[in-house]
Amino acid sequence: MLHQRYAIIFFYLYITFFFAFSHNLGAQTQEIHRITVRARQGNQEAQHVANLIQQADQIGLTYELRPLLSQYGSFGTSIQFDFIQDNTDTNNIVILVAVPLSSEFAVTVVEDLLLEISKNAINANIRIAFVADEANGHRGLIEQLDQFDDPESVVVLYFDLLDETGPLSLYQGSQGYISPLQLLHEAVKIGKKYKIPINIPEPFNELFRLNVLKGNEALEVIHERGFSAIVITNQSPTRTGPLLDKKDVSRFLKDYIEHSPKDTALFDFHYTILHFNNNYFFIDEKHTLIIVLCSVFTILLFFAINSIIFRRKIIIYWVIFLRRSWILLLYIGLLLGSLYLSRICIWIWLMLYGTTTSLPLTVVILFPVLWFSLFSFISPILQNITIPKRSSFYGQSGILVILFGLLLAITIDISFMPVFIWALFWIFLGSLVHNYFINLLSSLLAPVQIIILYILTAVKNNAIYPLYIYPSQFQNSLVLSFIVLPFILLWKRTILLRIQKSKQRLQRNKYGISKAIFTVVLLLVILSIGPTIISTNNKDKDVTTNSDTPLFSTNLSSTSFLNQKTISIMLKAKTTIDRYQIYVLKNDVQNISLIESTIPFAKTETGDLYSDLTGYPDTHFTFDILLPKNEKLSIRIIGKFGHNITEYLLTIP
Structure with missing residues (x-):
């Protein structure tokens, strides 16, 4: 009887694990198919992800796809690679290398780095993440940061190179925060080693500390969440340096990751940057x-x-x-x-x-x-x-x-x-x-x-x-x-x-x-002296003009069960769409009781719900919302491509 009981328990465990694995595998396969379709439609970020998947399969690297739609309102998908040393906790990711999928040159450089790591293991615990939809609020970056519970144990390297034009610009400060000296000093030193021109456009730590100067947008996002970070980019006003060699930049990045400090407790946040004739000197706290x-x-x-x-x-x-x-x-x-x-x-x-x-x-x-x-x-x-x-x-x-x-x-x-x-x-x-x-x-x-x-x-x-x-x-x-x-x-x-x-x-x-x-x-x-710019309260979401030719069509269906109803809306785009803006209007209802949704919503000042979907939306896209059965609401959907706008106002039955 005891053996029979254990056999039944093991059988149920086997069935549970089998279905869980099959579900994850099916979701991964479905996402790969979606990426492939988007890549064929000419989506640049999807093309990069498809190439990375193909390269990873060839060299035997494991990866994880991170769709952004359900939590962050983006149609983009990030892809991440984890390289963890033996005898360490798999959650202890020390260095996060975030690469925007929209940065062509950065993606090719880090692709070479992945190939090098597959041959020669790197002496560091790292995660390399190719993040999607960085142009709209850095949603891919935020999704990566939200995976970590302890920001103090993570160092973020945001690597954003649009093309081969130098120099490499290092950004260390944001409003109220500065990056540790060790990250900055190591980058300058390794840059000299590989003869890569390095520039620090904003060496004004005093102004960052006084909270009167805003820094790089990505760095602001990272620092607000408590992470130590540095941004390496070539998108600065002084892009007059020589062309960067892809192999040299890849070696620079690998060397920088290996020599980055591993103990965040020793970071020095109180230092001064002096520069003269493109040479940088650092005065540490001591x-x-x-x-x-x-x-x-x-x-x-x-x-x-x-x-x-x-x-x-x-x-x-x-x-x-x-x-x-x-x-x-x-x-x-x-x-x-x-x-x-x-x-x-x-x-x-x-x-x-x-x-x-x-x-x-x-x-x-x-x-x-x-x-x-x-x-x-x-x-x-x-x-x-x-x-x-x-x-x-x-x-x-x-x-x-x-x-x-x-x-x-x-x-x-x-x-x-x-x-x-x-x-x-x-x-x-x-x-x-x-x-x-x-x-x-x-x-x-x-x-x-x-x-x-x-x-x-x-x-x-x-x-x-x-x-x-x-x-x-x-x-x-x-x-x-x-x-x-x-x-x-x-x-x-x-x-x-x-x-x-x-x-x-x-x-x-x-x-x-x-x-x-x-x-x-x-x-x-x-x-x-008159004003140069007068700010107004007119936002993009206030636009109500329809385009002459509809950019997309809608199909709404409703299913009721007990005291709830599921609203399913399909959007079929006839051309490329830049973004969807979706409003759930409360009409005469005092408060909208949204039970569940497959896309993220935020509440506006008027009590309506609002969702901004970006990242090159799919041509055929369906989303569901779960509401109480007795609520009579309306849904306003705006699709935009350039200056063309199509708007639909749907009444929920």
């Missing part, structure tokens, strides 16, 4: 701390030596500074006041041209000029306060403020150190020397890095607009005023040295009328 400590130690040592040699003089200066240090608060107050006054100009501008209008680049760049002109106009009121040794007071105040900013930046992020070190050097030099020309040079050079970063941010996007210009939180305004204060103090010291050199008396209102005229003219100039 050396940044050494530079900071050496700078602070040098300044303290200098003050200590001067205190010993010029003891009486230094004591007098410090007594004056301590007694008049409250004046710095007045300067910060004036900077804040002039900043808010200058924002009134932006408010008037928005009232003239619309509150949804983006600020033109010229207005963004002229805004600091307006701010400082207002400050220059109202700041002479502080000249009524008697300050002995006023020029020395300004110099000492500038050093202490920038030192405080340096220490504050350390607590926030050590990546900001180089900007403060640069400013600290020139402010220290300007406060030390009593020569007018050296002070003038220091006043001009001290804020150079901050000015460059501001202009770069303004040129690349308007992220600085809501943060610092209008509107802005008081905290942001206070930080901005604090950063600007040491440069203002150094400039005032320079003006005083100029007055002392020419033996003139300090006059409060000498240039008051000129400053007022300049400020008014600048205000009128800003208000006269």
Whole structure:
């Protein structure tokens, strides 16, 4: 009896596994047939997948097809290859190489890499994924990332080469995040090894950390999900390098994968990129701390030596500074006041041209000029306060403020150190020397890095607009005023040295009328600059125009069972379709109770359901939705190809 019982159990297990395997095999075969049909219709991504399947079968590589329709609303299909070392967990994929199927040259390069791996195993745990439908929200990439439960154990290499044109551009930063130094440094080093030109178009880690600069779109998607990543592409504005050799790039990629760091706990996210004449230098976290400590130690040592040699003089200066240090608060107050006054100009501008209008680049760049002109106009009121040794007071105040900013930046992020070190050097030099020309040079050079970063941010996007210009939180305004204060103090010291050199008396209102005229003219100039782009709320989904010739036809059928009904809709395209947009309209129903669907839906602000299907839709496509039996809804379907649009409005029985 016991043997009979075990025999029955094994028989049921065998039947279960047989049907499960047959189901998976049937689904895989059906998907391959679908890809083959799409490839014959001229779909480029399907052609690449078909070629990869054929190559994998020839060299004996296992693969997995990943259709995107049911979860991500795309008709594309990704294909992935896993290479796992022995004695490791099969889920521990360390390096994910994501290759867009739309990138012709990248696909051919990684095809060679697959052939090489089949002959010589690579010393790494990797997944090579050819991802589909990257042009529409990176849906293939998102599907790959969603397979991993622990982002910290995965490193993503997004390899996107459209053609053979160089150089290879490395993107490491996104809004609020930067990639680890090890990934960037290794790519530059291996690029030199194979004599492949390497470019880092956006080496502005400070701006990425401050969350005011957007990075590469794919990298934004990856970083938002908590993965460490680097993007290697040749789709940059400066595509002027030599043609890339496919074999060299394939060897570069293989070498890079093998030498990429395997321990994510050792990643360095606090570093600085310096570049000169197409050469890149990296200052890691350790050396940044050494530079900071050496700078602070040098300044303290200098003050200590001067205190010993010029003891009486230094004591007098410090007594004056301590007694008049409250004046710095007045300067910060004036900077804040002039900043808010200058924002009134932006408010008037928005009232003239619309509150949804983006600020033109010229207005963004002229805004600091307006701010400082207002400050220059109202700041002479502080000249009524008697300050002995006023020029020395300004110099000492500038050093202490920038030192405080340096220490504050350390607590926030050590990546900001180089900007403060640069400013600290020139402010220290300007406060030390009593020569007018050296002070003038220091006043001009001290804020150079901050000015460059501001202009770069303004040129690349308007992220600085809501943060610092209008509107802005008081905290942001206070930080901005604090950063600007040491440069203002150094400039005032320079003006005083100029007055002392020419033996003139300090006059409060000498240039008051000129400053007022300049400020008014600048205000009128800003208000006269019209918007370049006015944003609207008109989206692609609002289009209701039908094309002259229908692009597709529909067939709706309904099946009821108990208290539910299944709606099956077939779409037959007569020509190529770029995308389908499908709406389930609630009509008089308070809320749509969607039980299940074979395509993903999202809820709109009006309570309707919306699905955007992209990735070269099939010419014959059927989708099903399961609804409560008593709901009377409508379905709106829009098909688009170029400028041609066909729309159907179907009523669910």
